[in-house]
Amino acid sequence: MAQNINPFYSSQNAPSKAAEEKQNIPKDNHAVSKRLQKELMVLMMSTEKGVSAFPDGENLFKWIGTIIGPQDTVYAGLTYKLTLEFPHSYPYSAPIVRFATPCFHPNVDAVGNICLDILKDKWSALYDVRTILLSIQSLLSEPNNESPLNPQAAKLWSDQTKYKKHLTEEYHRALNGDQQDS
Numbered sequence: 001m002a003q004n005i006n007p008f009y010s011s012q013n014a015p016s017k018a019a020e021e022k023q024n025i026p027k028d029n030h031a032v033s034k035r036l037q038k039e040l041m042v043l044m045m046s047t048e049k050g051v052s053a054f055p056d057g058e059n060l061f062k063w064i065g066t067i068i069g070p071q072d073t074v075y076a077g078l079t080y081k082l083t084l085e086f087p088h089s090y091p092y093s094a095p096i097v098r099f100a101t102p103c104f105h106p107n108v109d110a111v112g113n114i115c116l117d118i119l120k121d122k123w124s125a126l127y128d129v130r131t132i133l134l135s136i137q138s139l140l141s142e143p144n145n146e147s148p149l150n151p152q153a154a155k156l157w158s159d160q161t162k163y164k165k166h167l168t169e170e171y172h173r174a175l176n177g178d179q180q181d182s
Contacts, residue, residue, distance in 0.1 A: 032088060032089075035090070036060050036090070037060070040053075040054070043130055046130060048130065048134070049068075050069075050137060051133035051137055052065065052133075053065035053084065053129050053133060056083075060086075061086045061088075062083070062084070062085050062086075063083070063084040064081060064083060064084075064100070065081070065083075065097075065129070065132075065133050066081055067079070067082065067133055067136055067137045067140070068137075069137075069140055070137055070138070070140060070141045073140060074160055074163055074167055075140045075167070078171055080099055080100075080101040082098060082099055082101075082133075082136070083098050084129065085097075091125040091126075091127070092125050094118070094123035095129075095132070097119055097132060097136070098111070098113055098114065099112035100112060101171075101174065101175075104150070104153055104166060104171070105150060105153055106143040106145050106153040106157055107139055107143050107144055107147065107148065107149055107150070108149060114139075115144070115149045116135060116139055118131075118132070118135055
């Protein structure tokens with residue numbers, strides 16, 4: 001015998017995961033766009049050296065970021081492009097950030113994914129594009145070898161001379177490959 005269940009009553013007792021997630025999503029994209037415009041202005045006015053980001057064309061939800069390798073590290077003098085994709089639930093959800101320029105690093109995989117806690121489980125709505133880029137720049141000089149996405153880089157990290165040689169070779173190979181594709 002079939003049993004009638006009031007869907008309104010059962011959903012009140014056990015809210016779905018989708019309903020819980022919707023509580024964090026702004027009603028429209030206007031608030032997100034306004035936040036991203038504000039962050040763009042902060043970045044443009046910033047005196048921060050070595051990091052920058054701008055929307056990729058007209059789409060305010062996709063940005064291109066640039067990080068210059070920190071001084072006194074194996075990354076000094078190298079420039080990396082990143083892509084930032086902001087969900088419509090930003091800033092309550094972290095953006096998807098990837099290296100567009102290949103980056104040999106213990107916490108970056110072959111396709112540019114980054115293992116960084118603030119982009120995953122430690123995300124906070126208080127973070128902005130500037131703090132993300134500065135955190136990634138800091139990660140370049142202080143990798144987390146306990147959680148490598150690139151085991152080869154993690155293994156080489158202890159010998160900075162060998163690491164720098166391999167890093168430089170890969171960086172220039174990637175740049176020359178990009179120039180040939182153009």
